[in-house]
Amino acid sequence: xxxxxxxxxxxxxxxxxxxxxxxxxxxxxxxxxxxxxxxxxxxxxxxxxxxxxxxxxxxxxxxxxxxxxxxxxxxxxxxxxxxxxxxxxxxxxxxxxxxxxxxxxxxxxxxxxxxxxxxxxxxxxxxxxxxxxxxxxxxxxxxxxxxxxxxxxxxxxxxxxxxxxxxxxxxxxxxxx
Amino acid sequence: xxxxxxxxxxxxxxxxxxxxxxxxxxxxxxxxxxxxxxxxxxxxxxxxxxxxxxxxxxxxxxxxxxxxxxxxxxxxxxxxxxxxxxxxxxxxxxxxxxxxxxxxxxxxxxxxxxxxxxxxxxxxxxxxxxxxxxxxxxxxxxxxxxxxxxxxxxxxxxxxxxxxxxxxxxxxxxxxxxxxxxxxxxxxxxxxxxxxxxxxxxxxxxxxxxxxxxxxxxxxxxxxxxxxxxxxxxxxxxxxxxxxxxxxxxxxxxxxxxxxxxxxxxxxxxxxxxxxxxxxxxxxxxxxxxxxxxxxxxxxxxxxxxxxxxxxxxxxxxxxxxxxxxxxxxxxxxxxxxxxxxxxxxxxxxxxxxxxxxxxxxxxxxxxxxxxxxxxxxxxxxxxxxxxxxxxxxxxxxxxxxxxxxxxxxxxxxxxxxxxxxxxxxxxxxxxxxxxxxxxxxxxxxxxxxxxxx
Numbered sequence: 219x220x221x222x223x224x225x226x227x228x229x230x231x232x233x234x235x236x237x238x239x240x241x242x243x244x245x246x247x248x249x250x251x252x253x254x255x256x257x258x259x260x261x262x263x264x265x266x267x268x269x270x271x272x273x274x275x276x277x278x279x280x281x282x283x284x285x286x287x288x289x290x291x292x293x294x295x296x297x298x299x300x301x302x303x304x305x306x307x308x309x310x311x312x313x314x315x316x317x318x319x320x321x322x323x324x325x326x327x328x329x330x331x332x333x334x335x336x337x338x339x340x341x342x343x344x345x346x347x348x349x350x351x352x353x354x355x356x357x358x359x360x361x362x363x364x365x366x367x368x369x370x371x372x373x374x375x376x377x378x379x380x381x382x383x384x385x386x387x388x389x390x391x392x393x394x395x
Numbered sequence: 396x397x398x399x400x401x402x403x404x405x406x407x408x409x410x411x412x413x414x415x416x417x418x419x420x421x422x423x424x425x426x427x428x429x430x431x432x433x434x435x436x437x438x439x440x441x442x443x444x445x446x447x448x449x450x451x452x453x454x455x456x457x458x459x460x461x462x463x464x465x466x467x468x469x470x471x472x473x474x475x476x477x478x479x480x481x482x483x484x485x486x487x488x489x490x491x492x493x494x495x496x497x498x499x500x501x502x503x504x505x506x507x508x509x510x511x512x513x514x515x516x517x518x519x520x521x522x523x524x525x526x527x528x529x530x531x532x533x534x535x536x537x538x539x540x541x542x543x544x545x546x547x548x549x550x551x552x553x554x555x556x557x558x559x560x561x562x563x564x565x566x567x568x569x570x571x572x573x574x575x576x577x578x579x580x581x582x583x584x585x586x587x588x589x590x591x592x593x594x595x596x597x598x599x600x601x602x603x604x605x606x607x608x609x610x611x612x613x614x615x616x617x618x619x620x621x622x623x624x625x626x627x628x629x630x631x632x633x634x635x636x637x638x639x640x641x642x643x644x645x646x647x648x649x650x651x652x653x654x655x656x657x658x659x660x661x662x663x664x665x666x667x668x669x670x671x672x673x674x675x676x677x678x679x680x681x682x683x684x685x686x687x688x689x690x691x692x693x694x695x696x697x698x699x700x701x702x703x704x705x706x707x708x709x710x711x712x713x714x715x716x717x718x719x720x721x722x723x724x725x726x727x728x729x730x731x732x733x734x735x736x737x738x739x740x741x742x743x744x745x746x747x748x749x750x751x752x753x754x755x756x757x758x759x760x761x762x763x764x765x766x767x768x769x770x771x772x773x774x775x776x777x778x779x780x781x782x783x784x785x786x787x788x789x790x791x792x793x794x795x796x797x798x799x800x801x802x803x804x805x806x807x808x809x810x811x812x813x814x815x816x817x818x819x820x821x822x823x824x825x826x827x828x829x830x831x832x833x834x835x836x837x838x839x840x841x842x843x844x845x846x847x848x849x
Contacts, residue, residue: 233841254605256413256583257837263611271615277623295539295548304552317557317634321564324627328568328620332575335616336601339609341578345602354605355583357413357837 223366224392225251226376227350228385230359233259239361239383240265246379248371251364254354273331273338280330281323288322289315350391361385406500406839409683413837416684420831421584423679425592428826431678436822443815449808450525458528460805466798467788471806472522473638474780475813478663479519480562480635481656481776484628485664486512487569490576491624494617500692502835503684506580507675508668509573510828514820515667516566518813523558525809554637561634565627572620575613578603579834632660639783646726646787649714655707659776662700662746665693666772671821673766675830684831687760694759697772701750704779708747726787734799735786738778745775 228243230236236259243250244267253262296302297310307314336342351360363376377388411419428436453460463470486509493501527533535542537559539549549556581600585593603609636652669690676685715727730739749771753759758768785800824830 253607255607255610256417256605257579257834258610258614259607259838262607266607268608268611271612273612273615274619277619281623291539292551296551300546300548302550304550307552311552314552317554317630317637318551318560320626320630321557321560324568324623325564328571328623331616331619332571335575335612339612341601341603341609343598343601347602347604349586349604352586355579355586355603356417 223364223394224390225350226363226365226373226380227387227389227391228361228363228380228383229351229353229387229389230361230384231357231386232384233262233359235384236359236361237261237265239380239385242383243361243363243379248363248376248379249367251362251367254350254360254362256355256357256359259359273335276334277327277331281327283330284323284326285319287326288319292318348393351389362391406503406686406688407684407836408686411683411840413840416831416833416836416840417583417587419681419684420580420829420833421587423825424584424827424829425587429678432822432826435678436819436826439815439818439822441815442811443819446808446810446812446815449805450812453525453805453809454530458526460803461809462801462803462806464798464800466791466796467785467800469784469788470781470800471802471810472526474777474784475810476519476522477635477656477780477784478773478777479515479522479813479817481632481660481663481780482667482773483512483515483519483565483569483664484632484657484660485668486510487565487572487624487628488661488664489668490572491621491628494621495625499839500689502839503681503831504668504672504689504693505835506573506576506828506832507672507825507830508664509569509576510824511668511671511821512569512664513566513573514817514824515664516562516569517820518817520562520566521813521816522809523555554634554641557634558638561631565631568620568624568627572617572624575616575620576832576835577828579605579613580829580832583833584829629657632656644787645720645722646730646783648723649711651707651710651714655704655711658700658703658707659746659779662697662704662750663773663776665696665700666769666776669693669697669765669769670773673762673769675825679825679830681831684836690762690765691759694753694765697750697768698753698759701746701772705747708743722792725790729790730782730786733786733790735782735789738782738786742775742778742782745771746779749775 228239230239233255236253236255240250240253240262244265250266253266255262292315293310296315301309303309350362351358354360361380363380365373365376368376380388407416409415449460458472461470461472463472486505489501489508490505493505524530524533527536534540537549537556540546577599578601581596582603582605585596585600588596633653633656636656639647640649640652642648672685673690676682712727712731715723718724729735749768752764752768758764789799790797
């Protein structure tokens, strides 16, 4: 997109002040772009109105895939492709296949879910994130308001809402990309 | 909503602010390494180089370099393998099981414990690989790969193959779990750095921006990974114990092995975490994060698992007698009174008696006593595996096959190599990676620091 993006940032010191501020700012009609924190703040996703993550579903599906691949592989190799008598056991010795099936379930569930997480959150070594404030990864929470999205509202008014909600600083930030 | 009782000890002492947490942990990564670190690193690298001679000799000449014989086909190698895997259990236990149980004290020790897990599993995996004799073609023996025999597959009925899957899954899932936790902290270092360091930590941080949506997904991923890693960590040592328990060798053929091995693994793993953390907190001045409270809690885990191990030893003996099987009875009497009596009684003293000292509050809150006992526990756990493996094998079914095991210089050298590797990797980690999970410590700071209590 060939346009400048302008944001107003509210900087918060404390997670409880931030939580109230999110509710206050949203109820005053301002649309929040995103909140950035140095650590996970519990309940913030509810305050922001985010839907529950569907990553557990991805983990379950990948896990199922792991189980079926492992069982298919073992039954194919041991029962059909090259059956051998080992200790007088049945060729399809199902109990013996449980450990490997379990491990493959865990392996695929973990890697599949983490892979989906990486893709959905755009995490990759060459990613260039938008850093709104360097203190986000240290000790400050930052609420970013996209001015283009809130064009119906006056910039000064937004700033006033932010400072009355408990922000210790209110700044402007622009990115050109 | 969670309520933390005010009588609980604070997890972080010294009235730290969020910025103090960032600063105290990041300065280790940013500053020049201290002289103490250099000396420690060079010692570890020296041991690694020395051990490499034995490793190369073993690879060049074959495992005939070791003291194995026809009767005792498994000795130091498999002892060391099980010992290292056991040590590698604490990290995932701390980060996964304690996460599910909402034990917040895990936050300042989980990073280093997980690193230790990963390095210990690398050391462990080396032994079965070398023991294959020709590891360069070992992939065909260990993995279900198509081969020129049409394909003659690996044997899925064998616990040794289950081990291949268990250890490699455990290693890779632990690595991913550890790395996901590192990403936000790498971002912290990135945002404090300039120049080359910013580029390197920027790439390592995968473009982390701390958005609430990403944190929500991160939390979800951590919880599911913990849920997956909990049965995984229990399965790994269970499957290691199957290597013995599914055989028909008296002394190995026991159903108690899986829980007994898992308890022993947690026992030795916590001991190794204590050994490393006591050094790390001292060298990096992290006493406010890894407090006496942490050390005491880990010592309590050692009392519990040590007692479980003790009960398992006694139960094993009782069942051998109660079974009425002569060979089984002999195997156990021979352990305690035969030519390897000294190994058995070292094991009993170090693992059963010494951790009981932690019932005394003065001992479990003493750094010196904890450090010494943590070493004693790991010596004891090495003897446990040696006793199980060698004493069960050395009196074969035919008295004409009876033998003793004498380690050669190559046995000792390869073991030294893994020590060198473990400590070299740990010291590199301690210098270049944030040793404490900053983001997680910050998340518990408000509810459980000294400041919050006041």
